[in-house]
Amino acid sequence: MSSVSPIELRSDNCAGVAPQILAAIEAANTGSALAYGADSVTAQLTELVREVFQHTEAKVFPVLSGTAANSLALSAMCPPWGSILCHESAHIFVNEAGATSMFGGGAVMRGLLGENYKLHPEQVQQAFDTTLWDDAHCSQPSVLSVTCPTDFGTIYTPAEVSALGALAASRGLRLHLDGARMANALVALGCTAAELTTHAGVHVFSLGATKNGALSTDAIVSFDAEANDQLMYRLKRAGQVASKMRFQSVQLLAYLADGLWLRLAQRANEAMSALSAGLRTLDVELLAEPQANMLFARVGQPAIERLVAEGLLFYEMGGGVLRFVTSFQTTDDDVQEALRRVERALSPR
Ligand SMILES: Cc1ncc(COP(=O)(O)O)c(C=O)c1O
Structure with missing residues (x-):
């Protein structure tokens, strides 16, 4: 753990x-x-x-x-x-x-x-x-x-x-x-x-x-x-x-x-936009263009294992693919920190 x-x-x-x-x-x-x-x-x-x-x-x-x-x-x-x-x-x-x-x-x-x-x-x-x-x-x-x-x-x-x-x-x-x-x-x-x-x-x-x-x-x-x-x-x-x-x-x-439901969803979607934009700059392959609050990315099994060790919580979909979902509770800091961990996992020293 x-x-x-x-x-x-x-x-x-x-x-x-x-x-x-x-x-x-x-x-x-x-x-x-x-x-x-x-x-x-x-x-x-x-x-x-x-x-x-x-x-x-x-x-x-x-x-x-x-x-x-x-x-x-x-x-x-x-x-x-x-x-x-x-x-x-x-x-x-x-x-x-x-x-x-x-x-x-x-x-x-x-x-x-x-x-x-x-x-x-x-x-x-x-x-x-x-x-x-x-x-x-x-x-x-x-x-x-x-x-x-x-x-x-x-x-x-x-x-x-x-x-x-x-x-x-x-x-x-x-x-x-x-x-x-x-x-x-x-x-x-x-x-x-x-x-x-x-x-x-x-x-x-x-x-x-x-x-x-x-x-x-x-x-x-x-x-x-x-x-x-x-x-x-x-x-x-x-x-x-x-x-x-x-x-x-x-x-x-x-x-x-x-409109509470829309404000809550807006936060989740904004967090996903920032996350997917960051992943794109890291050249991560996305299975589909995320349009709401969910994405699937192919990062390979070794990177998945490093991300688990980094404390990122996500679902593994098999074949080196992971799923990230944001919610109304996801903060900008969460997104930035998640991106730093992905970057480290993709290019380990
Ligand atoms: C698209 C979609 N429909 C329906 C459901 C079912 O919801 P529940 O898990 O509350 O039964 C889910 C749950 O993840 C879902 O993603």
Whole structure:
């Protein structure tokens, strides 16, 4: 174990809770309230979500994790004989232990290729072209799911999401968005939350909050009446309806109110910009252009071992590749010190 002070670049999940959100939980801890979401804080949250995402019928379902949000939303959007098309690197496809297939009663996931870890209309069209439509032997494509930012830190523009949504709609598929780090994408794009979701044809999305400063909540936001009817039962059966839901709702209220979520993400993104700029001056190979708060770099195994000894905390991805993730807690000093350690690890004396 290294004796030098650690620098946290493993995951935004490793960060703490934003003080404003902790204060909001504390402030909500007075008196009693109806359970299971029938409380006034959850009602206020619904109003705020409708305002932020500019949709008068939006429903919000707080859940414990991004995996719960994704898998339960997708299971409500896809029949058991259906398939969900997503990028082959998508979290729902490779990192959720088959949760969507389990809650979806056997729904099939199809991972598609696509440059920059994103889906592109050509590959989606190809998947459509190789489907036996209305054939009982073949899972019927029912949902298209995009992740923004992607698991490799690249982002879709609203126009790209819209184009995929239109293509999906042309074959009767609905559009889902995994927004585990949506705030980081919005800050990077400089667009409104509605432009990336409501106006881009998204029907249901996962709204991440824990990675960006909440204590214990993400949410499903749905504009889809058919999915809503199912979600209320599916969430209950999956144990995702918290009895004291007001303490989840108040986190999301504080998160979305006055743009706190964007300010937190801005810090994380700025730290990543400085980090990636510094790595470029050190000639480090990046797997993709980091557009939000995550990067993957190929530095080779010996350098990885030296970085571990230097007390840098990061995930090893195999093949000499590492992952750095910044959070709202990452300081400029953290970035500068991380870069000094990378420089030493790349050219040891
Ligand atoms: C893109 C993406 N989606 C979903 C999730 C799932 O979130 P959780 O770990 O809270 O289940 C993650 C977690 O890292 C993620 O990176």
